[in-house]
Amino acid sequence: MYPYIQNTKEDIKRMLETIGIDSVDHLFSDIPEDIRFDRELDLKPSMSEMEVRKYLTDMSKKNLTINDLTCFLGAGAYDHYIPSVVKHITSRSEFYTSYTPYQPEVSQGTLQYIFEYQTLICKLTGMEVANASLYDGGTAIAEAAIMATNITRKDQLVISKTVNPQYREVLKTYAHLQNLEVIEVDEAEGVTNLDELKKNVTDKTAAVIVQSPNFFGIVEDLKAIEEIAHSQKKTLFVTCVDPISLGILKSPGSLGADIVVGEGQSLGISLQFGGPYLGFIAVNKAHMRRLPGRLVGETVDANGKRAFVLTLQAREQHIRREKATSNICSNQGINTLAAAVYLVTLGKQGLREVAARSTQMAHYAYSEMIKSGKFKPLFNKPFFKEFAVTSDIDADTVNKKLLDEKILGGYALEKDYPQYKNGILYAVTEKRTKEEIDKLISVLEGIE
Amino acid sequence: MRKYDKLIFELSKPGRRAFKLPESSIEEKNLEELIPAEFLSDEELDLPELSEVDIIRHYINLSNKNYGVDTGFYPLGSCTMKYNPKINEDMAGLDGFQNIHPFQSEDTVQGALQLMYELDKALCEISGMDKMTLQPAAGAHGELTGLALIKAYHEHRGDTKRTKIIVPDSAHGTNPASAMMAGFQTIEIKSTEEGLVDIESLKAALDDEVAGLMLTNPNTLGLFERHIVEIAKLVHDAGGLLYYDGANANAILGKVRPGDMGFDVVHFNLHKTFSTPHGGGGPGSGPVGVKKILMDYLPTPTVEKDGDRYYLNYNIPHSVGRMKDFYGHFSILVRAYSYILAMGKDGLKTVSEMAVLNANYLAHKLKDYYNLPEGTIYKHEFVMAGLKGALSDVTTLDVAKRLLDYGYHPPTIYFPLIVNEALMTEPTESESIETLDEFAEVMIKIAEEAKENPELLKEAPHNTPIGRPDEARAARNPVLRYEG
Numbered sequence: 018m019y020p021y022i023q024n025t026k027e028d029i030k031r032m033l034e035t036i037g038i039d040s041v042d043h044l045f046s047d048i049p050e051d052i053r054f055d056r057e058l059d060l061k062p063s064m065s066e067m068e069v070r071k072y073l074t075d076m077s078k079k080n081l082t083i084n085d086l087t088c089f090l091g092a093g094a095y096d097h098y099i100p101s102v103v104k105h106i107t108s109r110s111e112f113y114t115s116y117t118p119y120q121p122e123v124s125q126g127t128l129q130y131i132f133e134y135q136t137l138i139c140k141l142t143g144m145e146v147a148n149a150s151l152y153d154g155g156t157a158i159a160e161a162a163i164m165a166t167n168i169t170r171k172d173q174l175v176i177s178k179t180v181n182p183q184y185r186e187v188l189k190t191y192a193h194l195q196n197l198e199v200i201e202v203d204e205a206e207g208v209t210n211l212d213e214l215k216k217n218v219t220d221k222t223a224a225v226i227v228q229s230p231n232f233f234g235i236v237e238d239l240k241a242i243e244e245i246a247h248s249q250k251k252t253l254f255v256t257c258v259d260p261i262s263l264g265i266l267k268s269p270g271s272l273g274a275d276i277v278v279g280e281g282q283s284l285g286i287s288l289q290f291g292g293p294y295l296g297f298i299a300v301n302k303a304h305m306r307r308l309p310g311r312l313v314g315e316t317v318d319a320n321g322k323r324a325f326v327l328t329l330q331a332r333e334q335h336i337r338r339e340k341a342t343s344n345i346c347s348n349q350g351i352n353t354l355a356a357a358v359y360l361v362t363l364g365k366q367g368l369r370e371v372a373a374r375s376t377q378m379a380h381y382a383y384s385e386m387i388k389s390g391k392f393k394p395l396f397n398k399p400f401f402k403e404f405a406v407t408s409d410i411d412a413d414t415v416n417k418k419l420l421d422e423k424i425l426g427g428y429a430l431e432k433d434y435p436q437y438k439n440g441i442l443y444a445v446t447e448k449r450t451k452e453e454i455d456k457l458i459s460v461l462e463g464i465e
Numbered sequence: 466m467r468k469y470d471k472l473i474f475e476l477s478k479p480g481r482r483a484f485k486l487p488e489s490s491i492e493e494k495n496l497e498e499l500i501p502a503e504f505l506s507d508e509e510l511d512l513p514e515l516s517e518v519d520i521i522r523h524y525i526n527l528s529n530k531n532y533g534v535d536t537g538f539y540p541l542g543s544c545t546m547k548y549n550p551k552i553n554e555d556m557a558g559l560d561g562f563q564n565i566h567p568f569q570s571e572d573t574v575q576g577a578l579q580l581m582y583e584l585d586k587a588l589c590e591i592s593g594m595d596k597m598t599l600q601p602a603a604g605a606h607g608e609l610t611g612l613a614l615i616k617a618y619h620e621h622r623g624d625t626k627r628t629k630i631i632v633p634d635s636a637h638g639t640n641p642a643s644a645m646m647a648g649f650q651t652i653e654i655k656s657t658e659e660g661l662v663d664i665e666s667l668k669a670a671l672d673d674e675v676a677g678l679m680l681t682n683p684n685t686l687g688l689f690e691r692h693i694v695e696i697a698k699l700v701h702d703a704g705g706l707l708y709y710d711g712a713n714a715n716a717i718l719g720k721v722r723p724g725d726m727g728f729d730v731v732h733f734n735l736h737k738t739f740s741t742p743h744g745g746g747g748p749g750s751g752p753v754g755v756k757k758i759l760m761d762y763l764p765t766p767t768v769e770k771d772g773d774r775y776y777l778n779y780n781i782p783h784s785v786g787r788m789k790d791f792y793g794h795f796s797i798l799v800r801a802y803s804y805i806l807a808m809g810k811d812g813l814k815t816v817s818e819m820a821v822l823n824a825n826y827l828a829h830k831l832k833d834y835y836n837l838p839e840g841t842i843y844k845h846e847f848v849m850a851g852l853k854g855a856l857s858d859v860t861t862l863d864v865a866k867r868l869l870d871y872g873y874h875p876p877t878i879y880f881p882l883i884v885n886e887a888l889m890t891e892p893t894e895s896e897s898i899e900t901l902d903e904f905a906e907v908m909i910k911i912a913e914e915a916k917e918n919p920e921l922l923k924e925a926p927h928n929t930p931i932g933r934p935d936e937a938r939a940a941r942n943p944v945l946r947y948e949g
Contacts, residue, residue, distance in 0.1 A: 043842075102520055289796040
């Protein structure tokens with residue numbers, strides 16, 4: 018007996034009789050005998066729900082969570098508060114057990130929330146068109162880069178080394194496949210080296226790609242970078258952004274970005290060990306038809322009533338096949354719903370407050386941390402919710418000592434930036450309190 | 466049900482709030498003291514102002530306009546809309562799985578790594594492969610990953626002239642698109658009358674520029690490619706590799722394995738075969754398995770075990786690099802593993818047997834009314850070439866829309882492209898004989914309506930939240946965001 022299979026012995030008998038065969042095996046007789054799997058799978062026998070629950074719960078308890086530890090770790094995945102409404106809405110199984118809305122008459126729920134999500138991403142980024150989402154921040158950068166090469170018909174991508182190292186790795190993987198050149202521009206004091214950038218932007222450049230706040234948490238001078246990017250007539254300016262930061266920072270759209278991408282995990286999506294998260298991408302109308310992935314548009318039904326449909330599908334892989342410019346055929350579905358619910362729940366005031374509070378707490382932590390001189394700032398630049406410090410102590414030692422005190426320490430920079438040995442990147446969100454930060458400082462001060 | 470037709474933005478009213486921060490525990494400064502004013506926005510955010518009550522009612526009303534597997538029968542071919550067990554959701558929601566940061570030290574996430582390791586092993590056993598990467602985010606992403614591996618294999622051998630990928634004309638649209646993304650040219654080969662790979666066309670396409678063949682088996686017509694051993698030999702002899710598109714793996718669990726058929730690389734769609742929810746379009750998960758010859762090219766990191774300790778291995782000599790951030794769609798992996806544990810070695814085999822039985826039973830019930838070849842054995846799905854007896858101007862689209870009136874989600878329509886008026890139907894193992902009988906009765910009734918009252922179908926659906934939308938208008942004049 019299996020709870021998810023309904024056919025009884027009697028049913029099976031009746032079905033076989035109807036078809037006019039004598040056994041289920043007959044239905045597999047078209048598989049050549051020499052490749053048929055003739056033993057049992059080497060897996061555990063089926064378990065009851067009680068056993069599954071116990072087995073996996075025990076396994077889950079081997080992990081320490083952000084409820085066991087106080088989290089100061091970020092580097093692309095953040096411990097922002099998730100309001101209860103998010104989970105309650107995304108748990109509606111009319112939403113999560115549906116497929117891609119190919120039949121709009123019975124998918125208006127999904128289509129409308131995607132339309133609302135697209136609108137919210139536009140409002141936040143200051144752009145005109147957003148798609149129904151991509152896998153994550155890294156693949157969003159890769160898709161934006163490929164899109165830029167298709168628009169400009171150039172094959173060189175210039176990306177700052179202050180962009181999240183994982184995103185750059187993903188970009189390099191995708192770029193290699195399509196024979197595109199990736200030029201990485203050095204950083205200087207935690208921001209993109211503008212002189213180096215200038216040198217590398219030429220008439221071969223399809224896109225200049227930067228992140229702000231960048232991987233170190235520092236707000237880049239997007240205006241200056243925009244000027245350099247657009248010093249070449251066709252070159253596109255791609256910016257990657259933390260959507261929470263847009264509660265207080267100028268939008269990339271207002272600063273001349275051509276393509277805005279980012280990781281949307283901060284918008285009501287659990288950390289869940291790195292995924293699934295949410296890649297977003299937004300452009301101005303001129304590039305609408307070059308966008309990868311799905312788009313939902315408004316129309317009317319046969320009775321003139323407002324309705325939503327998947328639209329401009331002629332761009333997509335299932336129509337264009339080998340002429341497609343992207344192969345993505347899913348979106349992050351239920352995570353776009355989470356992001357939409359998060360944004361409307363925080364609303365006009367709340368998102369600003371969460372952004373501002375994160376900045377306030379991060380700056381408090383920073384000023385307390387550098388007070389004694391044991392930990393020194395790695396950079397002296399304006400930052401949003403993350404900052405980097407260094408010391409004479411190895412980052413792993415610091416993080417082990419913090420873990421002993423139930424603190425999840427920052428991100429060790431050395432593996433991606435060997436020049437910043439002992440450097441640690443701390444993230445502070447609106448969830449952190451003075452008490453928690455003071456404890457972090459006191460443990461840090463106590464490390465020998 | 467309430468007639469609800471508002472957009473969230475239309476509910477906004479100045480002063481409403483659904484979110485409140487605690488009082489600040491520090492003395493806050495002016496933001497301009499922390500971040501230079503030139504970087505700060507001087508405009509108000511253009512987000513709606515709503516109460517929690519507004520928000521909940523809005524989305525619950527929207528959910529009522531949606532059809533999911535939990536609502537009813539959803540025989541969407543090649544999408545494997547099986548039941549999504551509720552224990553899976555609970556397991557993914559466990560604190561120990563849901564609330565862990567991807568950059569925590571390995572000793573604090575041993576349970577998560579163990580789950581990934583065990584899932585890797587289980588998927589290897591099911592597919593007959595040697596090692597998996599759990600990184601790919603979806604089926605199409607798995608295809609891209611697999612093709613990247615094939616590319617790296619040839620490149621590493623200095624065999625750089627292999628720039629072509631062969632794809633049958635029955636393939637999913639993602640296959641040629643993924644090949645393009647991976648920097649290959651696609652060669653499409655024709656299917657036989659029966660719907661199988663045409664061996665002669667394959668032979669003609671094979672040369673020393675072919676990097677590999679992408680194949681779905683059973684294919685999109687629900688047919689098992691019974692010449693697969695010969696196909697594999699031909700491709701291998703020509704120096705190419707074989708890619709298995711696992712979109713249709715629901716028919717083969719414990720019955721036959723891609724690894725034993727001769728495939729070198731395979732992806733699974735966990736959101737199809739392994740019961741994780743489709744989520745209205747995602748997130749999915751598309752783990753890729755490889756034979757030993759491709760192990761050195763896998764994306765980093767993989768999950769390994771050393772004694773009792775699980776760890777992330779970044780040391781893969783000729784890795785294609787990173788396909789996405791972090792390690793894959795972890796919480797989807799939890800759901801899939803929960804399903805594999807619940808079904809076990811015995812249950813997974815039963816899944817495929819019942820999926821195949823259900824498909825053949827339903828095909829048998831419909832074959833007098835819809836165009837289906839005689840005497841065919843299907844695997845998990847079958848494709849009807851529209852209504853029998855070429856009727857006036859009633860199309861497959863009309864049949865699909867009329868099904869909505871009877872409370873069913875229609876099959877996949879107009880795919881595969883090689884079948885006219887295609888209705889690609891996949892009942893899955895989740896459905897009972899009663900559901901299949903009722904669905905068949907409705908399909909037969911619709912076939913009768915098509916003769917007696919075609920207008921009923923042409924104007925369908927009649928009792929859904931909206932009527933047929935004007936898709937041409939949406940494409941002609943795209944409105945992609947609320948402008949109110």
